[in-house]
Amino acid sequence: MTNTTKDKGRIPEAALTGSLREYRVPTGTDMIKRVDGFFQWQDLRRSHNLWPYAKSTATAPRTHTTAKTDCGTDLSGVNFASQDYLSLASHPRIKEAAQKAITDYGVHSAGSAALLGNTRQSLALEDEISDFLYGRPTVLFPTGWSAGFAAVQGLVRPDDHVVMDVLAHSCLQEGARASTSNIHFHGHLNLKAVERRLQRIRANDAQNGILLVTESLFSMHSDTPDIGALRALCDEYNAMLLVDCAHDFGSIGEAGLGHLGLQNMVDASDVIIGSFSKTFASNGGFVSVKTREAAEYLKYYSATQTFSNALSPIQAASVLEAFKIVRSTEGKQRRKSLMDNVLYMRKEMGLHGLETLGDPSAIVPVRVGAEGLARIASRNLSGLGAIANLVEYPAVPQGGARFRVQVMSDHSKEDIDLLVQLMQQAMKDAEVEYRTYREDENSIMHTPTISTEEPTSQAA
Numbered sequence: 001m002t003n004t005t006k007d008k009g010r011i012p013e014a015a016l017t018g019s020l021r022e023y024r025v026p027t028g029t030d031m032i033k034r035v036d037g038f039f040q041w042q043d044l045r046r047s048h049n050l051w052p053y054a055k056s057t058a059t060a061p062r063t064h065t066t067a068k069t070d071c072g073t074d075l076s077g078v079n080f081a082s083q084d085y086l087s088l089a090s091h092p093r094i095k096e097a098a099q100k101a102i103t104d105y106g107v108h109s110a111g112s113a114a115l116l117g118n119t120r121q122s123l124a125l126e127d128e129i130s131d132f133l134y135g136r137p138t139v140l141f142p143t144g145w146s147a148g149f150a151a152v153q154g155l156v157r158p159d160d161h162v163v164m165d166v167l168a169h170s171c172l173q174e175g176a177r178a179s180t181s182n183i184h185f186h187g188h189l190n191l192k193a194v195e196r197r198l199q200r201i202r203a204n205d206a207q208n209g210i211l212l213v214t215e216s217l218f219s220m221h222s223d224t225p226d227i228g229a230l231r232a233l234c235d236e237y238n239a240m241l242l243v244d245c246a247h248d249f250g251s252i253g254e255a256g257l258g259h260l261g262l263q264n265m266v267d268a269s270d271v272i273i274g275s276f277s278k279t280f281a282s283n284g285g286f287v288s289v290k291t292r293e294a295a296e297y298l299k300y301y302s303a304t305q306t307f308s309n310a311l312s313p314i315q316a317a318s319v320l321e322a323f324k325i326v327r328s329t330e331g332k333q334r335r336k337s338l339m340d341n342v343l344y345m346r347k348e349m350g351l352h353g354l355e356t357l358g359d360p361s362a363i364v365p366v367r368v369g370a371e372g373l374a375r376i377a378s379r380n381l382s383g384l385g386a387i388a389n390l391v392e393y394p395a396v397p398q399g400g401a402r403f404r405v406q407v408m409s410d411h412s413k414e415d416i417d418l419l420v421q422l423m424q425q426a427m428k429d430a431e432v433e434y435r436t437y438r439e440d441e442n443s444i445m446h447t448p449t450i451s452t453e454e455p456t457s458q459a460a
């Protein structure tokens with residue numbers, strides 16, 4: 001149920017503070033009732049137009065789109081919030097492939113891939129991805145998340161160990177939790193910490209497996225590990241290397257192999273995971289492993305493969321066509337346009353006093369800071385006519401809220417100029433409002449004779 005009545009009054013403290021983390025472990029016997037606190041906090045934010053999540057598009061997710069916020073506000077403007085890095089989601093060839101799949105097959109695969117859910121398109125897609133990844137066998141999954149989960153859960157057993165970056169994606173963490181209690185997190189991109197963990201594990205356990213889990217591009221920070229160094233550590237300590245390349249596969253590098261290709265690490269990775277939802281215009285994901293034996297094993301021992309319905313023929317046909325484009329001269333040109341856009345945006349942001357984080361990729365994180373400030377800035381930005389996603393704690397460190405700008409190859413320089421200009425304006429206005437708000441808040445707190453009915457405690 002959405003609170004559509006906008007409270008135009010002063011923003012209560014609780015709408016500018018707090019995080020999802022506070023509601024993660026509610027207590028009490030009534031599992032339905034005990035989650036109410038989250039809704040109250042969320043709805044308070046919603047009533048002040050400060051809940052930037054769960055937006056819906058009314059048009060295709062192109063460079064300009066019309067959308068609605070979960071607060072009920074209509075948005076229309078330049079779109080930097082969709083993950084369609086090579087602008088393939090509305091590509092005529094892909095739409096045609098999807099339409100042909102509907103004509104030939106209908107809309108549904110009607111089964112798990114372990115039963116009768118494979119289609120001519122899905123088998124062709126597996127072959128296409130295998131060929132792209134130098135021949136390694138590939139298994140398809142209904143989503144990128146289920147692929148990441150499956151690769152870890154399908155291979156790791158209770159006595160094994162998983163060593164993973166603290167920022168590893170939820171699917172990888174949940175896959176690990178479903179498999180073993182021997183999970184060893186290390187500091188983000190910290191090779192020394194990786195080595196310490198591997199050393200410690202091997203000092204006590206020479207019998208069981210170790211899976212070292214990383215991503216080729218971490219999407220909240222837009223940064224990349226030294227995959228060769230991780231490989232060397234795996235060799236030294238007899239561990240396997242898993243790389244999730246959801247965000248750069250197809251969209252970065254001359255050939256489109258992402259950082260795995262740039263670092264010449266395709267063959268050196270034991271397990272590669274990919275998602276179709278960022279670059280390949282569809283839900284879906286894959287796991288590629290070094291041997292046919294391991295691929296067959298995953299088909300029957302990873303829960304999200306065996307016990308979940310296979311990709312639809314529409315999805316498989318769309319992704320297959322997307323791969324053909326990604327691997328063609330057009331794909332190369334689209335990657336070049338994307339990278340040109342990214343570099344131009346980073347330069348312009350810097351020139352306008354906006355701080356970008358990480359390395360160049362389709363994701364450009366722009367630092368805002370305090371969560372309250374960021375919520376106001378995000379509200380302002382959409383009001384001005386630009387759409388960009390806000391990420392806040394616990395997805396990123398506390399006080400490190402940021403816009404996670406997602407760039408497409410079809411964006412024009414004018415689109416980028418507009419975003420930069422509107423973001424600068426949104427942040428400037430937010431800083432004034434937030435400062436005034438904090439000053440008022442302090443004066444209220446230091447004036448004991450004034451009784452205020454402002455809610456000052458968090459809505460939990």
Ligand SMILES: Cc1ncc(COP(=O)(O)O)c(C=O)c1O
Nearest residue numbers: 143144145169219244246275277
């Ligand atoms: C590293 C990583 N792995 C997996 C996924 C899940 O992919 P999908 O959204 O396609 O299910 C994501 C999505 O953001 C991701 O960032």
